[in-house]
Amino acid sequence: MAASQDRSLGRSGGIVAGESTAPATFTGNRALQLEEPLIFEMGQPGRCGVDLPEPPKVKDRLNGLRRTGDVGLPGLSEPQVVQHYTRLSQKNYAIDMGVYPLGSCTMKHNPRINEKVARLPGIGDLHPLQPVSTVQGALELIDALAHWLKTLTGMPAVAMSPAAGAHGEMCGMMAIAAALDAKGERAQRRIVLAPESAHGTNPATAAALGFTVKPIPANDHGRVDLAALKAALGPDVAAIMLTNPNTCGLFESEIVEISAAVHAAGAYFYCDGANFNAIVGRVRPGDLGVDCMHINLHKTFSTPHGGGGPGAGPVVLSQALAPYAPYPWIVKDANGWTVAEDGARVDGQPLGRLKAFHGQMGMFTRALAYIMSHGADGLKQVAEDAVLSANYVMAALKDVMTPAFEGPCMHEALFDDGFLKDTGVSTLDFAKAMIDEGYHPMTMYFPLVVHGAMLIEPTESQAKEDLDRFIGALRSLAEKAKSGTAAEDFKAAPRYAPRRRLDETLAARKPVLRWRPSNSLKQAAE
């Protein structure tokens, strides 16, 4: 922090790109920032981080296929392993450290009680294929979460097995394809409509299922152009995939008209539930005419993002789509809880199976703990505080940055790069300068419909004082950018992070995707 204070005390603009501010150290370390080699550069034969007993002598049953030669794994002792990963961890930003305003990602507080209950003996250590008589509590737990999800969304059914949001999209769109199949309309309805602002997963999912994706334009207010949508609807349209609140952080105010028009045309309404945090406990998607919606448990319900997963993407389904839900699901009968698995005789026409076993149980446990901790009262407050915080950030920055649209936002505030015009500072530069100020940048250049987009989602987890400090940092950066003399300074950011800007072009042009004794770029340079 001392370094960044120096900067704010009048050195801005005086630093030349490519130059560091502090003299080099002998070790390459900088106090708590420790340079760390790869495990493959640390290992020694004869070291090991586990003590396993001598295996009993038995006759080998390997059909003559014994592995010969070394695997090539390095040998490290336990303290070396602890130090290695602890040092690596200190090169990461995390929610536990502060504001993590990544729009569309809902980086909220991850309570530790969730971790504790997920690891309880009798929950965390169960085998998925134990006799169902020995996992009655686990099945009841899944059903309890399912009940919450159905009630909060106002939908009659939920498929629990999808492993993440994109997997949930696949599940929902397969259910739509199955419903069309049942009506004999799948061959004719080949088009899926999606707004230009959609997450990339939406068109990727629709295309994977053989649909042709047709973009629908937004109006001047950042919402779906209803007239254009109606014009696009017809007997060849299978579904619309719509995020609501949308990726501009706005509620689709004509959502009821949209779903009515979609249904009148014989198509289905897939809602991308990535932004459910804005409305949880306050609006039920079932009341909006949604046919299916995935819920990212790792967003709205706080299961940790873990550096890119695991997630969980249960999909709530309307009456029209419920018969096509995939295996497995939980059933209660006279003998207690059981699992309907492939081949089980059931009503409906299950679309198949999306994943081995029963879904992301570890995420179910954490999400249920979060939900029970909040209750119906607390979840409503979550949505209200998330929306309030985003609007507060918007209101506090609108005179120095440029909001993309007028009016209140939902849980995220979208700015364009208008305020950076002619400053020589880009959205990317602005984001990288935030890193030096101790913040993870917002989502940048998404949604694609806004020039140089900056999407800020503070979530409900930040205290007002912390939001004020964050706002203060952004205001200072915006004013500095607009001074017109600081472009070089922005382009050199970040200076104080564990690494400065990385050469992504080089990484893509000459991919080095694994360590080899001879191919390390570093060694090649030496």
Place this chain on the structure above:
Amino acid sequence: MRYLPLTESDRREMLAKIGARSVDELFRDVPQSARLGAKVAGLPDHLGELEVERAFQAYAAKNVSPSAAPFFIGAGAYRHHVPSTVDYMIQRGEFLTSYTPYQPEITQGTLQYLFEFQTQIALLTAMEVANASMYDGSTGAAEAVLMANRITRREKALISGGLHPQYRRVIETTARWEGFHAVAHKPDVDGREELISAIDKETSCVVVQNPGFFGHVRDFSKLAEACHAAGALLIVVVTEVVSLGLIKPPGEIGADIVVCEGQSIGNGLGFGGPYVGLFATREKYVRQMPGRLCGETVDADGKRGFVLTLSTREQHIRREKATSNICTNAGLCALAFTVHLTLLGEAGFRRLAELNHAKAAQLADKLAAVPGVQLLNDSFFNEFTVRLPKLAAPVVEALAGRRILAGLPASRLIADDPSVANLLLLAATEMSTDHGMDALVAGLKEVL
């Protein structure tokens, strides 16, 4: 509410700054008909941490923990010892509560372990490159088939009867809705299935599992040659990744794509998920791979660093032309995997595999001596199949009643084939004790 920092006075001040009279005003774009005035009906209010913990203890008390019973279930998920260091490391907030490393300058921790993870996977499988993980083995297998279809521009996948039945279902489901042919062979109970004659000019790939679902260890090198002669790819699935410490790796028998379930290393059973899919291939196919890839580069000061790379394959750049719709993967499970494997190292990994094989051999010998029990396997790693003189499912149920978790009746996953109704799959690992094995043998003698 302990998780919500805003006070009533904060909220008033914030509303004043916004210029709104109430929070409800901020929801004005929501149609009035859909705006709930009160909280959602029919759901309880918030609970303190103590009450939440008690509720989960009550759920747990209705289950039988594998730690409380002799335990021999495998079939795609294996009970191994996870060193304390692993769980400690993945709970560090800097790993646990970080997002996908889109800002590499402040996520080098995640990126470096992913680079090390990719290298470890390549070494284990003896393949050239690996990605930064898939959801799990089953979804990874379906993605592998899609990848093979893209590479060969063909649309027929041959599915071995040795493949885990649920993996087969996931591939069949993908085939049905994404539009290709998945031709599944009948369950390969005796490990002698012949697939070469089924390969033709339309075949994009053959999907096999080693060791197979019923436990047999097979040499697929002739199959690999036949695939390549016909312009098809060989996909090898490994559901028990510890086996790679003892069995010749897929890369050495000619596999083109290798998919593993990585749960066995670092990740608990967790009632089926989250797990971690390992995905490896040859360098020449890297641009057809699904999922995230981490690559090495340098920063503006010339220091080594890591970034997500080749993202022009991915949905957030490529949208409808992406190789897969995958976004979130299994980052933290990959961390658990890589920390555990780093602790094991060469010597520990090899010994763990030896230990598993030896335990399974002991169990097999003990069971083969039980009257009426027939061991089906000449070869296995840590899992094998026995034929019982009666239906396996009620036997397993009866043993569960005696607090013995005996194994998986094949009929649970293969409901439509009566020929497997007497088959029981059993796994042994380093967790298996002599006492537990003896309890199983005694229990079996009673219920048979």
